[in-house]
Structure formats: C-alpha cells, structure tokens
Amino acid sequence: MTVSQIKSGHDAGRRFGVRISVRPLVRSLVRPFPHLLPARLVSLAALACGLCAPGLAQADYRVRVDAPKDIAKLLKDNLDVVRFAPRDDIGDAQFEHIVATIGEQVQELTSTEGYFSPVTHVDVATINGKRDVDIKVDAGPRTHIKDVDLKFTGPVAEQDPQRVEQLRNAWELPVDAPFRQSDWDKAKNDTLFQLGQKRYHAAKMTFSRAVVDADNDAASLAATYESGPPFTLGPLVITGTRRYPAQIIRNVNPLSEGEAFDADRLQELQRQIQATPYFSNVIISVTEDPSKAELAPVEVKVREFPTHRVQSGVGYTTDTGASVNGRYSYYNLFGKAWTFDSQARLEQYRQGGYAEIGMPPDESAYTNSLRGAFDRTYLNGLDQRSTQVGIKRARSRERYDWAYTLDFYRTDERPDGGERFLNKALVPAFSWNRRDVDDLIFPRKGNIINTQLGFAAKPLLTDQSFARLYGRIRQYFPVGQRDLVLARLELGAVLTNGNSNRIPSSLLFFAGGTSSIRGYTYQSIGRQQNGTTFPTKYLATASLEYQRWVTRDWGGAVFWDVGTATDDYRHPTPLYHGVGFGVRWRSPVGPVNLDLGYGVHDRRFRPSISLGVAF
Known part of the structure; x- marks a missing residue:
C-alpha cells in the first residue's frame, strides 16, 4: 500500500501546520511518534544522552490538549509530550526536541483519521517554576x-x-x-x-x-x-492418533471428496470431531499451493484426551437446591474405543445417577449405546423413584441431532399419606433437535427446537397403552445492536384412554420452576390431591422476555411466563402467570440468569437461578 499526499506549492511550515510560540524561561520535551521511525531514533538518542547526564534533568511538566472530540483521545494517548509528562529525568535538550516534533506527530496521527491538513499551536510557559505545555489543534476538513x-x-x-x-x-x-x-x-x-x-x-x-x-x-x-484457481477438497490426511483409531474421524467427516473448498465446511468438520469424546484439540488445514488446487488434501491434526477422566463439582439451583456431583469416564473400553460414562448427583431435593456404554461412531456417523439411570425426587409431597434402562442409536450434525431409543421405565410413586403406585412401560421413541442460531452459547437470532415422539402398548412390559408427544421452541429476535426478545413455547401430551395412574410419572408433565413458569416452585403445578402435586397428561407453557444489555457482558431482563399442567385440556385448570425481572451475565462458562419472579396465582415472589442455554 502507498499513501500519496498531493500538496502543490506548500512549504514545510504549511505542510505540517505547526506554530510554536515559546515564552521566556520555557523548556520543552518530546518523544517520537511510533510511525515516524527517524524522529523516534533521534528522540531516543537524545533521551539516552540526557539520561547519561542526570545532573541536567528537570522536573516533570503539565500538558493540556485542546482538540476536536473525534481526535482528542487519539492525541492524548499517543503524543510523546503527553506520555513523557510524568517523568522527571528529561533534560532541557530532550524537552525542546519533543516540543519541536509535536506538529509532525499530530500530522501523522490525524492523517490516520482522515485529517491531512491540521494546524497545531504549541504554547510553552513556565509558571511558578513549573512548565506548562498548551497544545491546540485545528483538525481542518476531513478527507x-x-x-x-x-x-x-x-x-x-x-x-x-x-x-x-x-x-x-x-x-x-x-x-x-x-x-x-x-x-x-x-x-x-x-x-x-x-x-x-x-x-x-x-x-x-x-x-x-x-x-x-x-x-x-x-x-x-x-x-x-x-483469485487463483478454484480449490476442491480431497482426502483426509490424519495425524496425531495413538490411542483411538483414525477411522473415528473418517466416520464423522461431513465432507465429500471433490466438493468446492469452503472454510465453513472445514469448521463443521472440526466441530464434528471435537463433539466426540476422544480429541481435546483439532487443527484443520488445506494447502494454499495453486498447483494442488484439485482435490487438495485436508490435513487433520488431533490431540487425544487421556483414556480416563474424572470430574467433580458443586452447585446450586433454586429448583432442587445445593448439589454435589462426580463423573468418571473411560474412552477405550475393550481396546476398541468403546466409551464408559458414569455420573452420580446428590441434590437437596433430587438424587440420581446413570451409566452408559457406547460404541464409537459407525460409517454413517451413528453411535449405539446401552444405558441405565436412576432418579429420585421429593417435591411437593410426592416421592418419585424412577429407573430407566434402554438402548439408543443417535447421530449429531452441525445443527441437528436425532435419536432412536427403546427404553424400559419403572417408577415408584409414594405420595405423602396416599397410595403407593408401581408403574412400568416399554417405550420406543424418536427425538429430533435443531439449533438454528447465530451463536450456540450466546444466541441473539434464530431458534432452538426440541421434539419427542414415543408410544407404549400393553401388555409388552407396559401397564397402560399410550402415545407421548412433546415439543419446545425458543425463538430469538435481535433488537438494535445488543438487545433481544426471547419467546418460548412448550407443549406436551400423553394420549391414553382414561386417567394416567398406570403411566410412569417420568413420562408425564409438571410445570413451574426456572425453565418453566418462574415465580412458582419447581414442579409445583400439576394435579393437586390431598396436598400432593401429581404429574399430568397435558402441558402448555409460554414465555416472553426482553433483555436490555448495558454492556457486552451485563444486562437486565423483564419477563412474563404463563401456562398450566392438566389432565383435561377441555376443562383445564386456571392459567398460572409469572412476571418479574432479572440480571443477565455472559460469563466465561456461559449465560447466567438471576431472576426474581412473582407468581400471580400464589401471590409470592421467588428467586430463580439458571446457567446455560436450554437445548
């Protein structure tokens, strides 16, 4: 790049637009501007000479810069006369040299903002034994x-x-x-x-x-x-694998040999590899050699996770209270990259754990797994103990997940002062999720959709036949540069003849809580009987929230939640409304929401805390 200034008939004084007036008993100081290498070298040499003769050093001085608003900060941050002001080791010669180069520095600085004809006035005076440097800059017209x-x-x-x-x-x-x-x-x-x-x-x-x-x-x-020649993508060249087979990477590869080069597609490959539990770091590169443009090899360099991983943590939620959890994972079971994953979780009102054995992705990028889980909650007068055992075949892509499952559910329900229920069901199901948002961690635009479909048929390890439908959508609408509106809709239904007494409670629905209707306790909205809240066959909740961001990381929100959980959609229970406000924080680990909700039905305020985006 070259920058040319066409200034016919301008002398040196006019060129730099500098006028320096020095009153009696005046001394000056300047440090060279970084873009002016020769002047910088001269000033540094002069400064070095001054430091070698400390007896000639003078006290510091004061500087005032009077300039248009759009360049004032630029000048105050970069002019050497300002940056050297706190120092007390500047001699008279150095001070005078720095003052002499003020105009040159102003010229260079303002030119970066499009002002090529500034006029600079520098007035230096000694008042009560202290030097004052007064700089006035007329930026002139902008280019x-x-x-x-x-x-x-x-x-x-x-x-x-x-x-x-x-x-x-x-x-x-x-x-x-x-x-x-x-x-x-x-x-x-x-x-x-x-x-x-x-x-x-x-x-x-x-x-x-x-x-x-x-x-x-x-x-x-x-x-x-x-432009150079058009590039097409060739085969993968994988390096860095030691414990786990490179075929895992080939199986999750979304690219096709011969497709046009696209940096976004390479990032998709990177994310697909990192979504597996085997690799901690992935670097994707393609040569820029034009002679290798056709079927250019895609170089994949990976760093593996250790085969063992142990994690633990503590936390707190307003839904289920304080918690402690531990997790153990092993990623090379049988020496075939099968995974074993287990977790235990203890909360005030909920305890549970799970274990899963999974195979590595196959050639269709599907993973097959065998899993089991136990969960116990005691809330609102109902002690629920749920066991789940099943198999799962799942696939995950850039923005989509889908899974086929076959699970056996068994629940033990023990209401306070009521009859105990033991229910079971064998449920084949399908789930599909889409994440069409601009940012998976801090979304401002797009939507996240979750859907589930399952059924059970008596007497195939099932007490009562039913079909189960569930859907949830979160829609993000950007407002201005920072703000956004968040809308949420959640619907669920269990279709069966008669009541739901013989259906496992973990397949039915509650409402209330942080991710449902704020202002009400967790799972407090359902079928009320003798002071106990039971799950229901139908669920409908909605939410509207406006987030006002004061800075990039901190903001506030106002919200309105509404919905109900009922056993009879034709004669539903009253709608439960929750309104309130909260604080939003884009933390290093994800979004943190602190809310205070008012439950209109209960006429009570309740706080709620949530971390992350619900998928």
Whole structure:
C-alpha cells in the first residue's frame, strides 16, 4: 500500500501546520511518534544522552490538549509530550526536541483519521517554576472517499461473476464515506478474507493504493485481487492418533471428496470431531499451493484426551437446591474405543445417577449405546423413584441431532399419606433437535427446537397403552445492536384412554420452576390431591422476555411466563402467570440468569437461578 499526499506549492511550515510560540524561561520535551521511525531514533538518542547526564534533568511538566472530540483521545494517548509528562529525568535538550516534533506527530496521527491538513499551536510557559505545555489543534476538513476502483482477476472473474458483484457490493468504504487508515486496511483485508473463504483458497491482493489529495480533501482508493484457481477438497490426511483409531474421524467427516473448498465446511468438520469424546484439540488445514488446487488434501491434526477422566463439582439451583456431583469416564473400553460414562448427583431435593456404554461412531456417523439411570425426587409431597434402562442409536450434525431409543421405565410413586403406585412401560421413541442460531452459547437470532415422539402398548412390559408427544421452541429476535426478545413455547401430551395412574410419572408433565413458569416452585403445578402435586397428561407453557444489555457482558431482563399442567385440556385448570425481572451475565462458562419472579396465582415472589442455554 502507498499513501500519496498531493500538496502543490506548500512549504514545510504549511505542510505540517505547526506554530510554536515559546515564552521566556520555557523548556520543552518530546518523544517520537511510533510511525515516524527517524524522529523516534533521534528522540531516543537524545533521551539516552540526557539520561547519561542526570545532573541536567528537570522536573516533570503539565500538558493540556485542546482538540476536536473525534481526535482528542487519539492525541492524548499517543503524543510523546503527553506520555513523557510524568517523568522527571528529561533534560532541557530532550524537552525542546519533543516540543519541536509535536506538529509532525499530530500530522501523522490525524492523517490516520482522515485529517491531512491540521494546524497545531504549541504554547510553552513556565509558571511558578513549573512548565506548562498548551497544545491546540485545528483538525481542518476531513478527507472523504472520491472513488473506488476494485479489480478481480483470475478464474473468479470469468467463472463466478455473481461472486465478484457480491464482493463489490460488500465493500466497506463506499464513495463519500470518511477516509480512515484503519477502515481502509480493514476493508482490504475483509474483501480478501471473503474471497478466500469459498473456492478460491489461494486468493491474494496483488495491488493496493490510497491517493490522498489533501488540497481537495478527497481520497482515491484502488485494490486488485487475484483469485487463483478454484480449490476442491480431497482426502483426509490424519495425524496425531495413538490411542483411538483414525477411522473415528473418517466416520464423522461431513465432507465429500471433490466438493468446492469452503472454510465453513472445514469448521463443521472440526466441530464434528471435537463433539466426540476422544480429541481435546483439532487443527484443520488445506494447502494454499495453486498447483494442488484439485482435490487438495485436508490435513487433520488431533490431540487425544487421556483414556480416563474424572470430574467433580458443586452447585446450586433454586429448583432442587445445593448439589454435589462426580463423573468418571473411560474412552477405550475393550481396546476398541468403546466409551464408559458414569455420573452420580446428590441434590437437596433430587438424587440420581446413570451409566452408559457406547460404541464409537459407525460409517454413517451413528453411535449405539446401552444405558441405565436412576432418579429420585421429593417435591411437593410426592416421592418419585424412577429407573430407566434402554438402548439408543443417535447421530449429531452441525445443527441437528436425532435419536432412536427403546427404553424400559419403572417408577415408584409414594405420595405423602396416599397410595403407593408401581408403574412400568416399554417405550420406543424418536427425538429430533435443531439449533438454528447465530451463536450456540450466546444466541441473539434464530431458534432452538426440541421434539419427542414415543408410544407404549400393553401388555409388552407396559401397564397402560399410550402415545407421548412433546415439543419446545425458543425463538430469538435481535433488537438494535445488543438487545433481544426471547419467546418460548412448550407443549406436551400423553394420549391414553382414561386417567394416567398406570403411566410412569417420568413420562408425564409438571410445570413451574426456572425453565418453566418462574415465580412458582419447581414442579409445583400439576394435579393437586390431598396436598400432593401429581404429574399430568397435558402441558402448555409460554414465555416472553426482553433483555436490555448495558454492556457486552451485563444486562437486565423483564419477563412474563404463563401456562398450566392438566389432565383435561377441555376443562383445564386456571392459567398460572409469572412476571418479574432479572440480571443477565455472559460469563466465561456461559449465560447466567438471576431472576426474581412473582407468581400471580400464589401471590409470592421467588428467586430463580439458571446457567446455560436450554437445548
């Protein structure tokens, strides 16, 4: 890149626009601006000489910078006379040299913001034995873009004219926009980045120029990009595997040999590999050698997790209280990369654990597993003890998950002062999830959908025949630069003849709690009988929330939740409303929500705490 200033007939004083007036008994100090290498070397040499003669050093001085708002901070942060002000080891010669270069530094600094004709006044005086440096800067008119000449050469110009037009339309410095050096650099680099993201992996910028006519306050920009040949993806070249077979990576690979190079697709491959439990780090690269553009090898470098992993933690939720949990995983069972995963969890109102043995992904990227789980809760007068054993065949892609399961459920329900129920069911089921959001950790736009479908038929290890349907959607709507509106809808139904007394309670529905209807205790909304809350056949909840973000990481929210859980949708129980407000924090481990909800039905305030995004 070259920057030219067209200033015919300007002398040195006019060029730098500097006027320095020095009152009697004045001394000055300057440190060279980083962009002016010769001046910096001179100042450093002068400063070094001054330090070698400490007897000549003077006390520090005061600086005042009077400049337009859009350049004032730039000058205060970068002018050497400001940065050296706290020092007391500057001699008279160094001070005078720094003052003498103030105008040159102002010129260089303001030019990065598009001001090429600043006029600088420097007044130095000694008052009561202390030196004052008064700097006044008239920035002058700002330079604007007069014309832009973007050229694209190579195959992209002939084979993909629509792509060229898209890149031209996406150019970030249009005609009449203010010229700033940082914007110019960013516009060039962003265009090159976008060109190289798809197909043209070896794209490069062969020419760039910004010609600034300071007399007319106009800038002419030009850049030329060479696309290079279109790249297609070839076979995987995998390195770094020792404990686990490389075939695992090939099985989860979403790429096809011969498909066009796409950086987003390579990131998808990276995420698919990291979604397995075997690899802690994954680096994907493709050569930029134009001679290898056709079927370019995809290099995959991995670092493996150890075969054993032990985890533990403590926590707290307003739903189930304080908790402690431990987890043990082994990733090379039978020496065939089968996984064993187990976890135990103890909470105030809930205890449970699970164990699962899984096979590595097969050639269709499906994983098969055998699992078992136990869960006990004691809430709202009902002691529930649930056991689940089953098999699962699941597959996960970039934004979709789906699973086929066959599970045997057995529940032991012990209501306070009531009759004990022992129920069982064998349930084949299918689940499908989609995550179509702009950011999986901190979403602002898009939606997350969860669906489940299952059934059970008596007498196949089942006490009562039924079909079970469940769906949940969270929709995110961005508002302005930071804010958002979050809408949620949740529906569930268990279709059966008669009541649900012989259906395992873990397959029925409650409402209330942090992720349901705030302002009510966890699982407190259901069928009420003798002071005990029982699960129901139907569920419907909804929520509307507005989040106002004050900074990037901190914000507030107001919300309204509504819904019910009932056994008769034709004559439902009253709707339960919850309203309130809360604090939002984008923490290093994910979103943290602290809410205070008011349950309109119960006329009580209840706090709630949640961590993460519900998938």
